Amino acid sequence: MRQLFLALVLLLPALAWSQAPKQAKKATAGTTAAMKLPTPAEVDVALKRSFGYDPSITWRILQIVPSDAQGISDVYVLLNNKDYVHFYILPGQKAIEGEMMPFGSNPFADDRKKLQAANGPARGPNTPIISMIEFSDLECPYCKAAQPMVEKLATDFPQVRYVFQNFPLPMHPWAMKAAKYADCVANQDRAAFWKYIDSVFENQGGIALATADDKLKELAGEAGLDAQKISTCASSLETDARVNKSIALGKSAGVQGTPTVFINGRKLPGLGGLDYDHLKALVQFEIDHAGK
Amino acid sequence: MTSSKQIFVLSFLVFAVLAFGQTNSAKKQASAKPAKSAAAPVKAPPPVLLPSQAQIDAALQRTFGYDAGLSWTIYDIKPSVIPGLVDVLVSMNKQNPVHLYVSPDTPYAVAGEMIPFGPDPFAPAREKLKPADGPTLGAQAPVIDIVEFSDLECPHCKKAAPILEKLVADFPKVQLRFQQFPLPATMHPWALKAAQYADCAAREKKDAFWKYINAIFDNQGSIAAVTADDKLKELATGVGLDANKLATCAAAPETESSVNKSLQLGQSLDVNQTPTVFINGRRVLSIGDIPYEQLKALVQFEIDHAGK
Numbered sequence: 001m002r003q004l005f006l007a008l009v010l011l012l013p014a015l016a017w018s019q020a021p022k023q024a025k026k027a028t029a030g031t032t033a034a035m036k037l038p039t040p041a042e043v044d045v046a047l048k049r050s051f052g053y054d055p056s057i058t059w060r061i062l063q064i065v066p067s068d069a070q071g072i073s074d075v076y077v078l079l080n081n082k083d084y085v086h087f088y089i090l091p092g093q094k095a096i097e098g099e100m101m102p103f104g105s106n107p108f109a110d111d112r113k114k115l116q117a118a119n120g121p122a123r124g125p126n127t128p129i130i131s132m133i134e135f136s137d138l139e140c141p142y143c144k145a146a147q148p149m150v151e152k153l154a155t156d157f158p159q160v161r162y163v164f165q166n167f168p169l170p171m172h173p174w175a176m177k178a179a180k181y182a183d184c185v186a187n188q189d190r191a192a193f194w195k196y197i198d199s200v201f202e203n204q205g206g207i208a209l210a211t212a213d214d215k216l217k218e219l220a221g222e223a224g225l226d227a228q229k230i231s232t233c234a235s236s237l238e239t240d241a242r243v244n245k246s247i248a249l250g251k252s253a254g255v256q257g258t259p260t261v262f263i264n265g266r267k268l269p270g271l272g273g274l275d276y277d278h279l280k281a282l283v284q285f286e287i288d289h290a291g292k
Numbered sequence: 293m294t295s296s297k298q299i300f301v302l303s304f305l306v307f308a309v310l311a312f313g314q315t316n317s318a319k320k321q322a323s324a325k326p327a328k329s330a331a332a333p334v335k336a337p338p339p340v341l342l343p344s345q346a347q348i349d350a351a352l353q354r355t356f357g358y359d360a361g362l363s364w365t366i367y368d369i370k371p372s373v374i375p376g377l378v379d380v381l382v383s384m385n386k387q388n389p390v391h392l393y394v395s396p397d398t399p400y401a402v403a404g405e406m407i408p409f410g411p412d413p414f415a416p417a418r419e420k421l422k423p424a425d426g427p428t429l430g431a432q433a434p435v436i437d438i439v440e441f442s443d444l445e446c447p448h449c450k451k452a453a454p455i456l457e458k459l460v461a462d463f464p465k466v467q468l469r470f471q472q473f474p475l476p477a478t479m480h481p482w483a484l485k486a487a488q489y490a491d492c493a494a495r496e497k498k499d500a501f502w503k504y505i506n507a508i509f510d511n512q513g514s515i516a517a518v519t520a521d522d523k524l525k526e527l528a529t530g531v532g533l534d535a536n537k538l539a540t541c542a543a544a545p546e547t548e549s550s551v552n553k554s555l556q557l558g559q560s561l562d563v564n565q566t567p568t569v570f571i572n573g574r575r576v577l578s579i580g581d582i583p584y585e586q587l588k589a590l591v592q593f594e595i596d597h598a599g600k
Contacts (some may be wrong), residue, residue, distance in 0.1 A: 042411070045411050046409050046410050046411060046413065049410070049411060049412070049413060049597065050407070050408070050409065050413065052593060053589050053590045053592075053593030053594075054586065054589065054590075067400070068398065068400050069395045069398045069400040069402075070395070070397060070398050072395070072402075086404075087409060088402050088404075089409065090374045090377070090406075090409075091374065092373065092374065092416075093408055093409060093410030093411075093412065093413045093415070093416070094373065094374060094406055094407070094408060094409060094410075094413075095406070095407055095408075095409030096391075096393055096402045096404045096405065096406050096407070097404050097405055097407055098391075098393075098402045098403045098404015098405060099402065099403050099404060100400055100401070100402045101355070101400065101401060101402075101403065102355070102399055102400060102401075103351050103355065103392070103394060103399060103400055103401035104351050104354070104396075104399035104400075104401075105347070105350055105351060105354060106354075106399065107351065107354060107355060107399045107400075109399065110399065278358075278359060281358050281359065281360075282358040282359075284358075285357060285358030286358075289354065
């Protein structure tokens with residue numbers, strides 16, 4: 001239906017998702033493993049059958065993955081080179097064009113459970129009411145912008161545990177290296193970690209891939225750390241494994257971009273564009289719903 | 293990420309955002325409920341354990357309750373055509389209602405619109421339309437057909453009529469079929485009566501039917517419930533029909549059941565606004581708003597995909 005299609009397409013700029021397509025999610029244990037995904041050719045045939053009458057409508061299939069809901073495939077399509085649309089494929093030649101979201105009496109339980117494995121540097125109580133877990137990339141400008149807000153939340157809600165997880169994106173040339181340095185800093189001197197990442201964020205503009213080692217060492221020295229030791233640690237296999245484990249954890253919870261913050265398991269990509277008062281209300285709401 | 297923020301806005305305010313584009317939803321909702329009470333459902337839906345209003349409300353509260361500025365109204369909770377998937381119609385902040393497809397087995401829902409999707413996505417509708425037996429125009433052995441569910445009191449149906457007639461004139465391989473779908477008297481007080489008169493006109497003199505409905509469309513503005521019989525008889529005479537015979541026929545139980553059958557056929561296809569047009573089984577709404585060239589391209593495309 002053309003009208004509906006256009007209507008949806010017109011509103012989907014809100015969906016614009018400029019980064020690379022999300023990584024294939026691991027099938028949720030047991031539930032979606034046996035599911036047969038449609039092939040790109042099958043999806044193309046279906047799109048052609050629905051929209052092929054209008055040569056001005058173009059599409060590119062970005063990915064086909066199992067969705068979080070059992071038996072439903074998630075087909076992600078770029079329409080007309082500008083609109084990103086999910087088609088959730090159902091049996092019986094039906095699909096829902098829209099957005100999937102957690103929904104129910106305890107909708108964030110899955111991610112909360114997965115994120116119990118988060119073991120990045122943390123602030124706040126060891127047995128918190130709820131946790132706030134941030135997946136961040138030290139080269140990402142939006143992470144830099146988010147950091148003071150997240151830290152202010154951590155300060156304003158001392159009963160909440162704030163955990164920092166490295167999630168360097170492939171598109172950022174020195175993000176992985178910075179994540180490794182930061183990981184080593186946390187291991188060497190946990191108290192210095194927060195100062196260190198703040199100084200990396202502040203110096204984002206002055207760091208390039210070629211100079212990254214020098215600059216990251218320099219910042220470590222300024223934070224009172226043993227720069228040489230940090231640098232050696234950063235290039236070790238163990239560090240590589242730890243950062244990759246953090247990335248894998250994020251992906252398992254559906255992290256696609258940075259920063260992504262989970263509050264009591266509730267996912268907030270980009271902090272949702274919420275102003276601080278809304279964020280505070282959200283954290284308080286999640287405290288009120290701790291564990292459910 | 294730059295656009296992560298936008299994604300979040302969507303995932304939280306997904307209802308509100310979706311609502312901007314879906315002006316049709318309100319119309320659908322407006323007509324859905326009364327239309328359903330107008331006639332018994334064609335077949336009882338399979339027994340599904342539906343979540344209660346309180347459960348859906350609690351879930352919405354769990355997701356959106358952090359923001360005192362967000363409110364919602366649950367309009368309807370019913371099974372979708374997909375077993376196990378529940379169709380919740382909800383309005384956020386008093387905007388046009390949108391569908392939330394809830395999968396009670398998993399803690400997920402999809403906000404959006406269910407559409408036919410596949411290699412032959414319109415086959416189920418085509419199959420359901422086979423019993424359609426309204427008056428036809430155009431090809432007698434058509435390659436594809438266009439079935440219109442129409443209400444003679446509805447201004448958008450008036451607007452659609454010449455467009456559809458032009459389509460069958462431009463595509464000699466296509467047949468147009470007219471199905472009565474008078475909306476409830478609460479919305480259109482004389483639509484049912486007009487449908488009954490028109491149904492009789494088709495049976496009395498098939499050729500006069502199209503002239504008759506066009507005369508009704510042309511005179512929509514001057515017909516009211518109290519004058520409907522007089523006016524419908526007058527228009528019948530104007531197109532060469534026996535007005536008294538038509539009036540007697542229109543009041544007969546057989547005519548009532550004939551119109552109800554057409555209504556039920558439409559309801560079995562989830563028709564809930566008029567005009568609703570099916571081109572080779574493909575549902576097309578607001579046909580009067582589609583540029584004619586685009587409509588022609590669509591009909592040609594469906595001819596090229598006849599039967600699939």
